[in-house]
Amino acid sequence: MVGLEAGVVEGTHEGYRCRGKIVEETRNMLSIKHGNEVKKIPKDCVRLELKLPKNAVVRIDGNLLVERPEDRIKKKYRIKF
Numbered sequence: 001m002v003g004l005e006a007g008v009v010e011g012t013h014e015g016y017r018c019r020g021k022i023v024e025e026t027r028n029m030l031s032i033k034h035g036n037e038v039k040k041i042p043k044d045c046v047r048l049e050l051k052l053p054k055n056a057v058v059r060i061d062g063n064l065l066v067e068r069p070e071d072r073i074k075k076k077y078r079i080k081f
Contacts, residue, residue, distance in 0.1 A: 001025055001069070005051040006032055009059065012045040027068045 007019035018039050024031035030041045030048075043062040050058050067075065 007049045008046045009049045010047040016041050016046055025069055
């Protein structure tokens with residue numbers, strides 16, 4: 001996810017709302033470059049809007065992302081519409 005444009009559209013705290021490029025990802029946190037500062041956002045209490053290549057936009061609940069990035073590719077997800 002590092003390098004993607006992201007925006008926090010919902011969060012448990014108003015201070016989490018930001019939009020920018022993801023510069024770092026850990027198990028529980030995302031670091032988003034917002035203007036001249038880097039904001040550390042916890043994954044488990046936000047809903048993100050990610051801009052994928054070819055201008056596709058996806059909204060995803062941060063709870064689904066709480067895991068080390070290298071372990072997340074092994075996990076199987078069941079999507080409910």
